[in-house]
Amino acid sequence: MREITTPLDRETILSLHAGEHVLLSGVIYTARDAAHLRMMDCIRQGQELPFQLSGQVIYYAGPSPTPPGAVVGSIGPTTSMRMDAMTPALLERGLAGMIGKGGRSEEVCRCMQENPSVYFVAVGGAAALGAQCVKHLEVIAWDDLGPESVKKLEVEKLPLIVAVDAYGADAFQEGQNAYLRQRGEMKK
Amino acid sequence: MVRELDACQIEETVRELCIRACRELPCDIEQRMKEAAGEEDWDSARSILELLLENARVAREHAVPICQDTGMAVVFCEIGQDVHISGSFEEAVLRGVRRGYTEGYLRKSVVADPLRRKNTGDNTPPVIHLRLVPGDRVRLTVAPKGAGSENMSRMTMLTPAQGMEGVRQFVMETVRLAGANPCPPMILGIGIGGNFERAPEMAKEALLDPLDTWNPDPFYAELEKEWLRQINETGIGPQGLGGRTTCLGLHIHQEATHIACLPVAVNVGCHVTRHATAVL
Incomplete structure (x- = not known):
């Protein structure tokens, strides 16, 4: 399986295609609903964001608490569409990738073409396995948000699927259509 | 004869059920997922189902949550009318949830207020459903529910003339709108009848039914089978990436x-x- 590392450069982004399976390594940042709202406040007020967006990847995730002796609790993706309205502002400022589950709005997909970037999905609910890919965790902002704080993660070979690529192709539509076509043929 | 039950026992049991429910996938779901993996004719869908089975195994063996979203705790309580509980029942359930989520390293996903949204820090309060039943036992079920799927749930008031076909269309529309979001393969609970507050309660209760059973009324059992078949023809598949296995089970x-x-x-x-359930 193809392996990629963060930060994502333009060449890597443009070489990824919807439906492709990859293993991602390097530093990524968790941010979900509440952290996105605060990032929008930062942007409105001209303040710095907790991390530089350029080339970086955001994981829409709020892990469960870390038990003694572990690096992280269980961790998997949350539903991405709740972040849709706040995503273009981040893509326009250099965000290169997002990890979540479920589909994205047309506006996000269009913005991903204008600002070449990739939307990956991790398998939702496979969070006990997800934890095994996290090698380091550090809360870097908004600790008061608990599970929703911004965390810097170092991941190794995190299994992902390219769900929407920088060309606007969508693995959900393509996957479902391919399956239905095959089934149609099988019935004949 | 009235049986005395100390509220501490309720607290201990709720604590244990919260932890068990979040770490151990119910056997009927695991079994159904195994069967679905065997029946799945689309390779990528089968590999996702196998990954989910592996995840459930790792969670059980390592005693960690299956999913990071350990949900809001929903506690169904059937209280025998011949039981007297000494101490505050509601407080005991609350303390049990607090201890379960804290001591079990489960995620604290509850905010105190829907608009001001400050996390309560201990996953309380839970949602409590109470029913008085004959006998001198107390039956407690903790059903933590994550928001990815809860957010995709829907309710409507149809007219009697819309009938069975209206209900079917609403169910299919709900599945289509949910798509990849609720972590399919999904499980559906459908409540039909009652009134505006009862239908969603019945729908939630229906999620607790074992997947290897059907509605005891053959008329509704037929609907369950037919609608399940139709949902599994949509092609949504595991995680919405295509495949046969869109829904593992459906109860009305x-x-x-x-x-x-x-x-x-x-x-x-x-x-x-x-x-997870326990009887006291």
């Missing part, structure tokens, strides 16, 4: 309703529709 709970009413609620559950 139905109840008497008003001559002018046809309330319908569909509670969408994910592939980790957790619940």
Whole structure:
């Protein structure tokens, strides 16, 4: 399986295609609903964001608490569409990738073409396995948000699927259509 | 004869059930997922189902949550009318949830207020459903529900004339709108009848039914089978990436309703529709 590392450069982004399976390594940042709202406040007020967006990847995730002796609790993706309205502002400022589950709005997909970037999905609910890919965790902002704080993660070979690529192709539509076509043929 | 039950026992049991529910996938779901993996004719879908089975195994063996979203705790309580509980029942349930989520390293996903949204820090309060039943036992079920699937649930008031076909269309529309979001393969609980508040309650209760059973009324059992078949023809598949396995199970709970009413609620559950039960 193809392996990629963060930060994502333009060449890597443009070489990824919807439906492709990859293993991602390097530093990524968790941010979900509440952290996105605060990032929008930062942007409105001209303040710095907790991390530089350029080339970086955001994981829409709020892990469960870390038990003694572990690096992280269980961790998997949350539903991405709740972040849709706040995503273009981040893509326009250099965000290169997002990890979540479920589909994205047309506006996000269009913005991903204008600002070449990739939307990956991790398998939702496979969070006990997800934890095994996290090698380091550090809360870097908004600790008061608990599970929703911004965390810097170092991941190794995190299994992902390219769900929407920088060309606007969508693995959900393509996957479902391919399956239905095959089934149609099988019935004949 | 009234049986005395100390509220501490309720607290201990709720604590244990919270932890167990979040770490151990119910056997019937695991079994159904194994069967679905065997029946799945699309390779990528089968590999996702196998990954989910592996995840459930790792969670059980390492005693960690199956999914990071350990949900809001929903506690169903059936209280025998011949039981007297010494101490505050509600406080005991609350303390049990607090201890379960804290001591079990489960995620604290509850905010105190829907608009001001400050995390309570201990996953309380839970949602408590109480029922008085004959006998001197107390039956407690903890069913933590994540928001990815709960957010995809829907409710409507149909007209009697819309009938069975109206209900079917609403169910199919709910599945289509949910798509990849609720972590399919999903499990559906459908409440039909009652009134505006009862239908969603029945839908949630229906999620607790074992996947290897059907509605005891053959008329509704037929609907369950037919709708399940239709949902598994949509092609949504595991995680919405295509495949046969869109829904692992579907249960209907139905109840008497008003001559002018046809309330319908569909509670969408994910592939980790957790619940654990104990009888005291």
